[in-house]
Structure formats: C-alpha cells, structure tokens
Amino acid sequence: MTNILVIGANGQLGSEIRALSVSYPHYTFTFAERKALDLSILCKLEDYFEDKSFDAIINCAAYTSVDKAESEEELADTINHRFVSMLAKISKAKKITLIHISTDYVFDGKNHCPYVETDSTNPQGIYGQTKCNGENALLSVAPENAVIIRTSWVYSNFGNNFVKTILRLGRERDSLGVIFDQIGTPTYARDLAKVILDILPKISNTAPQIYHYSNEGTASWYDFAKAIFEFSGVNCRVNPITTDQYLTVAKRPYYTLLNKTKITNEFGITIPYWRDSLKECLNSLGEKQ
Structure with a gap:
C-alpha cells in the first residue's frame, strides 16, 4: 500500500485526483486542505510531517492568479517558491517521492517549435518567475525520486476555469x-491526474526530472472558445481579437506548446487529443449537446 499526500486538494487537479482515487484502491490518500496545511505559514510545514508517514507527495498547490501576482509578489513567492523548497527538503530527508506541478509560464513564448524540457526558461511575469524559482529550488535540493511536471491551460469539472x-x-x-494570437494546448485536469497516478510507481531517479504534459494538438484561446460552444450547443458568436486588444496586468507568453515526447517515451502513456478531452469534460458537466 502506497500512502500519498495530495497538497492543493481543493484545486482543479487535486479535486480530479480525489475523484479518481476510488479507482486506485492500492493507494491510500490524504487530501490536505488549507485548514490542515496553510501554505503561507512555512514554519508550520515541518510540524505537519512530524507525526505522519507518506510514501509520496503530489503538490498540486500554487498561487495561480497571474495578474494579482504582480501586486502580491511576496505571497506568490511564498507558495510557488519557498514552500516548494521546504517541501523538497522534507522529501529528501524522509525519502518521499515528490511530484510537483509547474507551468508553461516559465517560458517567454518566443519559440517557433514546441518547448522541450531542456529549453531555457525566461518567465515574463511574477507568476511565471515564482513558479520558475520553485522549480530551481527543487532542482537545487535534488531529492531522489522527484519529478516536475509542467502543464498548460488547465481546466476541470471543478473550480473556476476558462471552460466554465x-x-x-x-x-x-x-x-x-x-x-487568437496566443497558442498552446488546453489540458483536461482529469487526464493529468490519471497520468500522475499511473506513473507514480514507475518513478525512480537519483536526480529530479522535468516532464511536459498537456493534451495533444494545438489551439488558440479563440479555437478553445469556439470548440466549447460547438460541443455545448451554446449560440454565441466568437470574434478573434489580438492580445493588444485585451489588456492585462501581467504579460502572457504568445506560444507555449509543450513537447511531450519525454513523458510518453519513458512511461509509455498515450495522451488524448484536446478536443476529445473537452467533449468528455463537457459531458461530465452535463453540457454536451
């Protein structure tokens, strides 16, 4: 039996892991909610682990408000960077397998081909920078059996997201x-949750490894919105606009397609096409036409 701690249990990914947990009876799950583990109070982190024993940690927690991060840098850094550093140290000391979720926003979006794990990072805003700092902290601590999974454009049956x-x-x-001029790939959180739970027993490394995961295919936010209305039967016209026509506090990367060759080859997984996964999500929400 593998004892798994899921941090960020009420977020999109954590909630999907909880929903799938009944299908993994060989795992025992602890879903840490904020009242039990407040990520902003770092001094309490070691206390939490004092009387508990885990074989693996899945860190789904993050400060994800991209625009608010520009004015709440300290809080974003605490959750996305300093908390991850401490978690890596605890994982190393206690020999706990660690899966940490990161983001495509660590890249500047100036590539012309899908990003591989070894491409240079260059975040364009506070959110991306704090997530990048969290990655670097984990890599520096270097616990064994640690994995960073970068993902993109996450949506889910749970919480607030682009689809809803x-x-x-x-x-x-x-x-x-x-x-229409920001290009990436939507990621159904349920697909990512399943991959995490499937690859967990196969993780075996002496130094942290980075992997990319999103659904397959390419889309703009315009394409994504068009597909949502197409599959749900909502009669609303979608007009393409440029990034310059929709001003935001934080700068967004224009192109963040992720190359998934490494994770598919090393773990033998098959990744669904984004439109197929969107249909599945809408069906779960009772929205499919």
Whole structure:
C-alpha cells in the first residue's frame, strides 16, 4: 500500500485526483486542505510531517492568479517558491517521492517549435518567475525520486476555469471577443491526474526530472472558445481579437506548446487529443449537446 499526500486538494487537479482515487484502491490518500496545511505559514510545514508517514507527495498547490501576482509578489513567492523548497527538503530527508506541478509560464513564448524540457526558461511575469524559482529550488535540493511536471491551460469539472467562464458568458451575450494570437494546448485536469497516478510507481531517479504534459494538438484561446460552444450547443458568436486588444496586468507568453515526447517515451502513456478531452469534460458537466 502506497500512502500519498495530495497538497492543493481543493484545486482543479487535486479535486480530479480525489475523484479518481476510488479507482486506485492500492493507494491510500490524504487530501490536505488549507485548514490542515496553510501554505503561507512555512514554519508550520515541518510540524505537519512530524507525526505522519507518506510514501509520496503530489503538490498540486500554487498561487495561480497571474495578474494579482504582480501586486502580491511576496505571497506568490511564498507558495510557488519557498514552500516548494521546504517541501523538497522534507522529501529528501524522509525519502518521499515528490511530484510537483509547474507551468508553461516559465517560458517567454518566443519559440517557433514546441518547448522541450531542456529549453531555457525566461518567465515574463511574477507568476511565471515564482513558479520558475520553485522549480530551481527543487532542482537545487535534488531529492531522489522527484519529478516536475509542467502543464498548460488547465481546466476541470471543478473550480473556476476558462471552460466554465466561457459557458457563462456565452449564455449572457450574443458575441464574445477571444484572443487568437496566443497558442498552446488546453489540458483536461482529469487526464493529468490519471497520468500522475499511473506513473507514480514507475518513478525512480537519483536526480529530479522535468516532464511536459498537456493534451495533444494545438489551439488558440479563440479555437478553445469556439470548440466549447460547438460541443455545448451554446449560440454565441466568437470574434478573434489580438492580445493588444485585451489588456492585462501581467504579460502572457504568445506560444507555449509543450513537447511531450519525454513523458510518453519513458512511461509509455498515450495522451488524448484536446478536443476529445473537452467533449468528455463537457459531458461530465452535463453540457454536451
């Protein structure tokens, strides 16, 4: 029996892991909610592990408010960087397998081909920088059996996300302007959750490894919105707009396609196409036409 601690249990990914947990009876799960483990109070972290024993930790927790991070740098850094550093040290000391979730925002979006794990990072905002610092801290501590998984454009049956926002706006308005010049791939959190639980017993390394995971295929936010309305039957016109026409506090990378060759080859996984996974999510939400 493998005892797994899931941190960030109420987020999109943590909630999907919880939903899938019944399908993994050989694992025992502890889902850490904020009242039990407040990530902003670092001095309490070691206390939490004092009387507990885990074989693996899945860190889904993050400060993800990209724009608010520009004015809340200290909080973002505490959760995305300093907490990860301490978690890596605890994992190393206690020999706990660690899976840490990171983001495509560690890249500047200036590539013209999908990013591989060894490409140079160059985050464009505070959120991306703090996530990058968290990665570097984990790599520096270097616990055995540690994995960083970078992902992109996550949506889920749970929490607030692009899919739910677009569905709501589509029912309120006749038309929407959606950005067409930012390119990446949507990631259904349930697919990522399943991959994490499937690869967990196969992780065996002496130094931390970085992997990329998103669904397969390519999309803009415009393509994503069009597909949401197509599959849900919402009658709303989508108009393509440029990034310059939708100003945000934080700068977004234009191109963050992730190359998944490493994770598929090393763990023998098959990754679903993003449109197929979107249909599955909408069906779960009762939105599929």
